[in-house]
Amino acid sequence: MSMHIADVNLRPAADRELTAIADYVTSYKIESPLAYSTARYCLMDSLGCAMLALQYPQCTKLLGPIVPGTTVPHGARVPGTDYVLDPILAAFNIGATIRWLDYNDTWLAAEWGHPSDNLGAILAVADYESRKRILQNKAPLTMLNVLKAMIKAYEIQGILALENSFNRIGLDHVVLVKVASTAVATSLMGGNHEAVVNALSQAWIDGQSLRTYRHAPNTGSRKSWAAGDATSRAVRLAWMVMQGEMGYPSALTAKKWGFYDVTWRGQHLHLPQPFGTYVMENILFKIAFPAEFHAQTAVECAILLHPRIKDRLDKIERIVLTTQESAVRIISKTGPLYNPADRDHCLQYMVAAGLIFGDLKAEYYEDKFANDPRIDLLREKMHVQEDTQFTKDYLNPEKRSIANSIQIYFTDGTHTEKVLVEYPIGHNRRREEGIPLLLQKCENNLRNVFNEEQIQKQMALFLDQEALEKTPVNEFMDLFIS
DSSP states (O other): OOOOOOOOOOOOOHHHHHHHHHHHHHOOOOOOOHHHHHHHHHHHHHHHHHHHHTTTHHHTTTTTTTSSSSTTTOOOOOOTTTOOEHHHHHHHHHHHHHTTSSSOOOSSSSSSOOOOGGHHOOOHHHHHHHHHHTTTTOOOBBBBHHHHHHHHHHHHHHHHHHHOGGEEEGGGGHHHHHHHHHHHHHHHTTTTTHHHHHHHHHHSSOOOOBGGGGGGTTTTTHHHHHHHHHHHHHHHHHHHHHHHHOOOOTTTTOOSSSHHHHHHHTTOOOEEEEEOSHHTTBBBBBSSSSOGGGHHHHHHHHHHHHHHHTTTTTGEEEEEEEEOOHHHHHHHHOOOOOOOHHTTTTTHHHHHHHHHSOOOOGGGGGHHHHHHHHHHHHTTTTTEEEEEHHHHHHOOOOOOOOOOOEEETTSSSOBOOOOOOOOTTTTTGHHHHHHHHHHHHHHHHTTTOOOOHHHHHHHHHHTTTHHHSSHHHHHHHTTOOO
C-alpha cells in the first residue's frame, strides 16, 4: 500500500540569521569614533579608486544608461561623470568603478572580499532618496547616514566572512556584498525590521555567482564588475520589497529547498561574534599599489629587493617566494596570462614587476608592460611555497597578518637575505604610517578627473569629520560631477 506524503505548509518564524542582521541594521547604535573616522577614510579612498578606473576604456564602456542619452529626473549621480541614472543602474556604475582596478579596501578571513564594494548601493540609494526627499519638502539624508550605512555593511560582510568560506565551495565573495547591500539599502529606503528581513531572504534565495572568473584558466574582467552587479541586484531587491513584495522566512533553513540544503552542503553559517564595529575598525587599505591583497606584502618585499638585484636580473637562478595558504590557492599560477585581470591575480607576475621596475602601478597589468620578456623569465624561476605559520597568523584574530617573504639565489652561488614583510602598509597595525600615504593616493587619483580647485574642496571635506557628516548627500555627490 502506498502512502501519501505531503509537505507541512506551516510558515515558520524568520531564520535567526536574517533576524540578527535585521536587528543590527535597524537598532544598533554606532558609538565608536574610530569606526566613523575610518569610514570617512574608506569613502575618500573608494572614490579616488573610482576616479582612477575612469581612465580605463574597458571600464567606461560598461557605464552610463542602457539607452544612450537617457537621463533620469532626480536620479542618482555617478561620481566622475555627468550620468544621472536610476539608483539600480547607478549602483552598478559606482560599484564597478570603485572595484575595477582592485585598489579599494579589503577584508581577509575564511572568506575575503572588499567591503567598500557596498558603496555602489549606499551612495546610489542615499543620493536618490535625498533628491526625492527634497522634492517632497523633506530634509535630505546627510553623509552621516552614509557613514552609518557603510559601517553596518562592512560589519555584515566581514562578520559573515570570519568563519564561512564561500570560496571553498566555489561561490564568489560578492554574495556577501549583495547580502550586506540589500540590508542597508532597504534601511536607507525607509524599510523597517520586517522589510529588512524580507529583502535579506530574497538575497539569499538568489542564485549566487561562481568564482569561475577569478581563477585559472578563466580569469577575466567580470571580476572587476561583479561587485557592481551585486550592489545593483541588492538595490533592486530592496526596492521590490519596499513596493510590498513578500519575503521568505526560512530562506536559509527550509528543508530541501533552502540555501543551506541546496548550496551550503547542509551546514549552517557561523556568526562567531555579535555585529558591532569590528570590521570597519580593522579594515585593510590598499595604499602602495593595486594588487590582490594576499600579494601586497610580497610586492613590498620585491620592491625592497629591487635596488639590490636590478642590475643582476640575468644572473638570477631561483626565486623562493614563501606565502600563506590562501595566496597559494587563489593567486599562484603558471603559464600564459591573457589579460590585465589575469595578471593582477597572479602572485608571480606582481612580484616580477616589483623586482624589475621597483614599483607596481595599474598600467603595469596592461599589454604594453606585460610584453616585457623579463617578466615571464622571472616567473619561470619562482618557487612558491606555503609557510604554515604564515597561514596560522593570517587566521589568528589577534594578528590577521598577511605575510610573505622572498629570497633570491644567483648563478654564482650567492643569494640575498630573506626579506620578510608580515603586515602591509594598509594594515591597522601600520595606520600611523599609512594614513598620510592614503591621503596622497586619493589626491593623485582625483587629479585624473578634477582640477585643483575642485580637489581642494573635496579633500577639505574628507579631512573634516563634522563637516562631512552634516553635508547633505546630494550636495556631496554634486562635488564629484565631471
